[in-house]
Amino acid sequence: MKIKMKDGSIREAGFDEELGRNAFRHTTAHILAQAVKRLYPTVKCAIGPSVADGFYYDFDFDFRFSEENFAEVEAEMKKIVKENFQLRHYTQDRGRAIQDMEEREEPYKIELLNELPEDEEISFYRQGEYLEMCAGPHVAYTSAVRAFKLLSVAGAYWRGDEKNKMLTRIYGTSFPNEELLEEYLNRLEEAKKRDHRKLGKELGLFALLEEGPGFPFFLPKGLILKNLLIDYWRKIHAREGYMEISTPVMLNRQLWETSGHWEHYMDKMYTTLIDGEDFAIKPMSCPGGMLVYKTEPRSYREFPMRISELGLIHRNEKSGTLHGLMRVRCCTQDDAHIFMRTEQIQDEIKGIVRLIDEVYSTFGFKYHVELSTRPENSIGSDEDWKMATDSLTNALEDLKLQYIINEGDGAFYGPKIDFHLEDSIGRTWQCGTIQLDFQLPQRFEAEYIGEDGNKHRPIMIHRVVFGSIERFMGILIEHFAGKFPLWLSPVQVKILPISDKFIGYAKEIQSHLQKEGLRCEIDGRSEKIGFKIRTAQLEKVPYMLIAGEKEVKAGSVSVRRRDGGDLGSMTIDSLLEALHKEGIRKQ
RNA sequence: GCUGGAAUAGCGCAGUCGGUAGCGCAACUGAUUCGUAAUCAGUAGGUCGAGGGUUCAAGUCCCUUUUCCAGCUCCA
Numbered sequence: 001m002k003i004k005m006k007d008g009s010i011r012e013a014g015f016d017e018e019l020g021r022n023a024f025r026h027t028t029a030h031i032l033a034q035a036v037k038r039l040y041p042t043v044k045c046a047i048g049p050s051v052a053d054g055f056y057y058d059f060d061f062d063f064r065f066s067e068e069n070f071a072e073v074e075a076e077m078k079k080i081v082k083e084n085f086q087l088r089h090y091t092q093d094r095g096r097a098i099q100d101m102e103e104r105e106e107p108y109k110i111e112l113l114n115e116l117p118e119d120e121e122i123s124f125y126r127q128g129e130y131l132e133m134c135a136g137p138h139v140a141y142t143s144a145v146r147a148f149k150l151l152s153v154a155g156a157y158w159r160g161d162e163k164n165k166m167l168t169r170i171y172g173t174s175f176p177n178e179e180l181l182e183e184y185l186n187r188l189e190e191a192k193k194r195d196h197r198k199l200g201k202e203l204g205l206f207a208l209l210e211e212g213p214g215f216p217f218f219l220p221k222g223l224i225l226k227n228l229l230i231d232y233w234r235k236i237h238a239r240e241g242y243m244e245i246s247t248p249v250m251l252n253r254q255l256w257e258t259s260g261h262w263e264h265y266m267d268k269m270y271t272t273l274i275d276g277e278d279f280a281i282k283p284m285s286c287p288g289g290m291l292v293y294k295t296e297p298r299s300y301r302e303f304p305m306r307i308s309e310l311g312l313i314h315r316n317e318k319s320g321t322l323h324g325l326m327r328v329r330c331c332t333q334d335d336a337h338i339f340m341r342t343e344q345i346q347d348e349i350k351g352i353v354r355l356i357d358e359v360y361s362t363f364g365f366k367y368h369v370e371l372s373t374r375p376e377n378s379i380g381s382d383e384d385w386k387m388a389t390d391s392l393t394n395a396l397e398d399l400k401l402q403y404i405i406n407e408g409d410g411a412f413y414g415p416k417i418d419f420h421l422e423d424s425i426g427r428t429w430q431c432g433t434i435q436l437d438f439q440l441p442q443r444f445e446a447e448y449i450g451e452d453g454n455k456h457r458p459i460m461i462h463r464v465v466f467g468s469i470e471r472f473m474g475i476l477i478e479h480f481a482g483k484f485p486l487w488l489s490p491v492q493v494k495i496l497p498i499s500d501k502f503i504g505y506a507k508e509i510q511s512h513l514q515k516e517g518l519r520c521e522i523d524g525r526s527e528k529i530g531f532k533i534r535t536a537q538l539e540k541v542p543y544m545l546i547a548g549e550k551e552v553k554a555g556s557v558s559v560r561r562r563d564g565g566d567l568g569s570m571t572i573d574s575l576l577e578a579l580h581k582e583g584i585r586k587q
Numbered sequence: 588g589c590u591g592g593a594a595u596a597g598c599g600c601a602g603u604c605g606g607u608a609g610c611g612c613a614a615c616u617g618a619u620u621c622g623u624a625a626u627c628a629g630u631a632g633g634u635c636g637a638g639g640g641u642u643c644a645a646g647u648c649c650c651u652u653u654u655c656c657a658g659c660u661c662c663a
Contacts, residue, residue, distance in 0.1 A: 056658095066591070154658030155590025162660045166590050169658070197656095201598080210636075210654050268662095313663090318588050319654090321661060333663065409662095418663090430663060467663040499620035526620070534624035548622060558623080566623055 002140040004089050006123050010140070015176050019137070025050035027087065027138045028145050028174040029057045034130035035076035036170075045132070046108040046158060046167050052426060053184070054173030058156055060108070065168050070150045073170075077148065084143040085127035089136065097122040097133060108158065109133050147181040148174035194424040196477035197324040203482050203540065205473075205490075206325065214322045214329030216470060221490035224519065225476075226469055228488055230310065232362075232586045233334055233466065240355060242308040242336055247288025249312055253278035258443055259287040260379055264412045268315045285311030286437075286462055289337040290444045293458075298448040300341060303458070304348050308336035310469075324474055326429055331468035339441075339448070339458040349395035349417070349434060352463050356419055356432040359465050362586075363476060368428070369401055370418045372409035379412060380439045388436040389415045411462075413439040419467075424478040431467030431475065436460075482540045483562060487583050493520045494541045495557075496532040498548030500524070505552050509545060512572055518584055537562065543579070 003011045003023045013020030029048035036043055036059060048057030059065070092100075094116060101109040113122065113133065125134045127142055139145070150172040158164040175181040192198070200206045205222030218226055234244070250272070256262040261269065261283065270281040282288065289307055298305070314330045321327050340348055360367050371392060374385050392415055396403050403417070410416055419432030437460045440446075447455045466472035476484075486492055493513055495506040506522045513520045521541075523532045529546060536544045546558040551569060559567040559575060570578075 064591085152657060153591065156659045157589080160660075162589070166659075168590075171658080208655085213654065315662085318661065320588060320590095320659085322655090327662070331663070433663070464663070471663055496623090498622060501620070526618095528620090528626060529622050531625055532623090537624055544623080546623065550622080560623060 001144060003137045004087055004125075004140055005137045006089070006135050008089055011137075020139075022050040023137045023139050024144065024176070025055040025174055026134075026136070027142065028148050028172065029055040030087075030125065030127060030130065030132055030134070030138070031077050031080050031142055031145060031148075032057050032073070032150070032170060032172060033059075033132065034080055034127060035073050037130060038076055039072060044108055045106055047112075054151065054171060056156075056169050056171045058158070058167040058169045060165070061168050065153060065170075067150075067153055074148075074150055080128070081142050081145050083128065084141055086141055087138045088126045089123070089138075090126070091121040091123050094118055094120050094122055097124070100131070101133065104131075144176070145174050146176055147178045148172060149181060149185070188425065191424045194478045194481040195324075196326075196423075196474040199477050199482040200325070202538075203490075205477070208324065213319065214317060214327075216325055216328055216330075222473075224490040225473060225484070225488060228586075229466065229469055229472065229476075233310075235586070236355070236359070237306075237308050237336070240306070240351070242306040244308045244310075245289070245292050246309060247285060247292060247311070248282075249314075250274075250279050250281050251287065253280065255287050255291070256280050259290070259440060260413065260443060261287070264377060264379065268317070270314050270316060281314045282311065283313055283315045284462075285309050285313065285333060285335045286337060286440060286460075287444075289335070290440055290446060290460075293337070293339060293446055294444065298339070298446075298458070300448055300450050300456075302339075303448070304338050304340040304344050306336055306338045308334070311335045325470040325477075326423065326474045328468070328470050331470040333468050334464050334466045336463050338461040338463065339446070340461070341450075341456070342459055345391045345436070345459060345461075346395050346398065348461060349392065349436075350399055352434050352461070352465075353395070353399055353401065353417070356434075356465050360419070360421070360432075363479065365421050365475065365479060367419050367421050367431075369396070369403040370406045370409075370420060370430075371396065371403050372406040372411075372416045372418055374415060375408045375410050375412060377412055378410070380414070384438040385415065388438055391436055392417050392434070411435055411437075413437050421475045423475060424481075429467075429471055429475065431472055432465050433463065433467065435462040437462060483542075484540075485583075486542050486579065487586050489540075489542050490519065491521050491539065491541050492518050492579075492584060493543045493545060494536045494539070495520065495522045495545045495547060496529060496536065497522070497524065498529055498546065500526060502547050502549070502552060506547050509547065509557060509572060513576075516576055516584070518579070533560065545575070 001013060001020050003013050003020060005011055015021050015024060026049060033045050033048055042062050044060040046058035046060065048055065094113060098110055098113050101113060122133055123135050125132055125136055125138050150170060152171045154169050155166040156169040158167050173184060175184065203221060204219050205225060206219055207217040209217060253262060265283055269283050272279050289309060292307060311333050313333055317327060317329050338348055373389055414435050414437040416433050416435040418430045420428040421431045422428050441457050441460050446458055448458050450456045495509055497503050497506045503524050510520050510522055523535065533544060540562060542562045544560040546560065551557050556569045556571050557575060558569040561567055
C-alpha cells in the first residue's frame, strides 16, 4: 500500500506493518466520519485515531446514536469506499485553518487549533467533500478499505477528562479483505469463551452476587486454586528471606491520619465507629506493616528486612469500574514491606524484579513494565521524589529492562514500577508493582541504629508480585482457558467406573491416589462411560481413569488425558510415576 | 461516577399487537449396568431483578431503583 505521510512524502508499507495497518485503520475512521457527516450534517467531529485492533471516532451527536444506526452508516461508508476518493494532503497556516473549521462549524477542532502555536503549519487530509485536520498518515485511496465493521458505541469524555462533556465513541475495525475480517471476528468470539467470568461460573470457581457487588465469593474449587497460589507464594517468599505477618483489617483514624490515607484516600475507604471513635477498614497493608516494624528497636544488621503479608484489603471502587475478579472492592494483596538503607535500594529492586519475572514465567505470562511518576495529589519533597524516581529508573536501566513511562501515575507517597499482564482480549491489567516510599518512614518516625551507633531513617519499599490474588486468578483462568496445569487443577484426576459394579474398585484407587496427595473425584452416576467422559472433559479435568472389568482383573486403570485422548491401560504405580513426573504439586 | 445496552427456572435462551409464562441442558425419581465427548421415561422447578404507575388486563407500556455488560474516567 502507498502511505501518504504528514510531510507530503509517500512510503510503501503493508498491512502487516504497524505503519501501514495504522494508516489503513485511521483512514477507515475518516471514512466513518465522512459517512456520519453526510447522514447527520449537524454532528460535530472530535477525534478519531487507530487503536490496537481497529479504530474509533468520537462524535458529538444532537440525538441518541445507537447500534441501530450502524446499518445506515456502514452502507454510506461502503459508498465512500466505492467512490474511491483520493486522500489529498495539504498544509495551511493556523489562521486559515481556524477559518475553515469555523465555516464547517467544528468547535472541537477549533479548540485543538487554538492550543497550537500561532505560526504552526496545520496538516490536513481531504477525501471528496470531507476534510479533516489530521497529522496522518493515510492510505492513498478510500477504495483500499475493502472490509470493515462497526463494533460498538460507548461514551467517552472529550479529551479524556471526566469534567468535560461526554461524547459518543464509535468503535470499528477494518481489514484489506473479508477473510481477514471474518478471522478477526471469530478470534473475538473464541476469546469471549475464555472470559474468566464465564469460566468461573462454568467451572464452579467463584460467584459474583448482587448482594455483594465487587465482593467475590470463592466456591470450593476456586478456593483450592487460590490456596494453591498462596502455598506457592509462601514457598518462594520463605526462600527469598521474607517473614510473614498478619495485621488487623480495621485500625483507628489516628493511624490513617499519620499515614496520610485519611486525607488522600478517604473517598475509597470504608469507615465505621467503635466506641464513638472513627475506624477505617484498610485499603492497603502498609501502615500495619509499619507498626510491626516499630514494635522493636531495629538494627542495620537486620537489613534488608523483608516483611510480607497477605493483606485482605477493601476499597470502595466506583460501581462502573468493577470487572469480575479483575477489579473488585475486596481482595488479598500479596504485599511486602522491605526496610533498608539507601545503598541497598538498587540490589533490592533488582531482586524483586527477578522474583516477579520468575513467578510470571512459571505461569507462562507475558508482561510489560511501566514506570509511574509523581501524581498531582502527592505528599513529600521534590528532592525525595527525584531520588526515589532516579532509584527506580537506575534499577530498570541496570537490568536492561524495556519499560514505558507513565507520567503522573505514581502512588501519592512515591513513584512505582508496574508490571502489566494481558487478559484474553488484550486488555492489560496492572499486577506486580514495586513502590519506593520515603514518606511513610518519616510520617511514622521509623528508625534503625546504624553502624555508627546513631539513629537513622530507613527506606521502605512496598511491593506485590501477584498484585491481588483475585486479579492474578482472573488472568490465570483466561490464560489457560480453564485448562490449568496438573499442579493447579482443583480436581486433578477423575475416576470413571464403567458401571455401578466397579464403584468399589474406583474407591480403592481414589484412596490410593489421595494418599499420594492427589485431588481425586469419582463419577458414580449410573451413566454410560461416554457421558462421564464428556462431563469430565467439560470440567477440564486433566486425567480421567476408566475402571471396568478389564482393569479390576489386571489391577490397572485405563488413562485418558484431557488433551491427548486414550493413553491405554497402566498400573496405578506407573500412572503415579507419570503424574509425579508431570508435577502434581509445585516443588 | 459518566454514556449506552441488558436482566424471564440452577445455566443457556424463546415469549409476536398488552390477553392463561415456554424450550433445551442441569436437578430429582424410576428403568438401564453399558468401554473413551450426550441411554430412555417421568417429576418438580417462576412474585418475569426490586418498587411504584397506566390499564378491565402488564414479562410486554411509563417512572424510580439495584445489579450486570461495553466503553470512558479511575485503579491491584
